[in-house]
Amino acid sequence: MFKNIIVAFITQKVKEKPFLVGLALAKSFHGKVTIIECVYKKPPKFVFFETKNDTKAVEQQKKTAQKSLDRFERIAQQAGIPVKTKIALTESISDWIIDYVKDHRTDLLIIDHPHLSQFEENHYDYIMESIKHKVKVPILLLRA
Numbered sequence: 001m002f003k004n005i006i007v008a009f010i011t012q013k014v015k016e017k018p019f020l021v022g023l024a025l026a027k028s029f030h031g032k033v034t035i036i037e038c039v040y041k042k043p044p045k046f047v048f049f050e051t052k053n054d055t056k057a058v059e060q061q062k063k064t065a066q067k068s069l070d071r072f073e074r075i076a077q078q079a080g081i082p083v084k085t086k087i088a089l090t091e092s093i094s095d096w097i098i099d100y101v102k103d104h105r106t107d108l109l110i111i112d113h114p115h116l117s118q119f120e121e122n123h124y125d126y127i128m129e130s131i132k133h134k135v136k137v138p139i140l141l142l143r144a
Helices: 014-029 052-078 094-104 118-135
Strands: 004-009 034-038 084-092 107-112 139-142
Touching: 004 014, 004 084, 004 094, 014 034, 014 052, 014 107, 014 139, 034 052, 034 094, 052 084, 084 094, 094 118, 118 139
Parallel strands: 004 034, 004 107, 034 084, 107 139
Antiparallel strands: none
């Protein structure tokens, strides 16, 4: 039923629970898991070009995201589950996820949804509503 499962981390707070649920579902249905770390790309200081410091900041964001993805990849491989990892360094998380889900024949999308401050809650609710309205696959929101 769920052969192609995507686990998307849209916040930096909760990662363990959505990953473990995705892994368990993939194991139950003999499927594969794609883990996506969504990171907002910091806008460049100057509008039209990036400075060396901007490039360094982007590289640092990628390194930080890759560390957690490597850990999850090792756990999935030990469990014998096929896994792919992806870093989504983007200005619009919702658009990126929508495009990725549509392009990769996804059967289930799992998204983290931690308890946040009111401002953050409104922002991430907007992201999830955008995804929910434009994606035609089941979505599992996991609150931690």
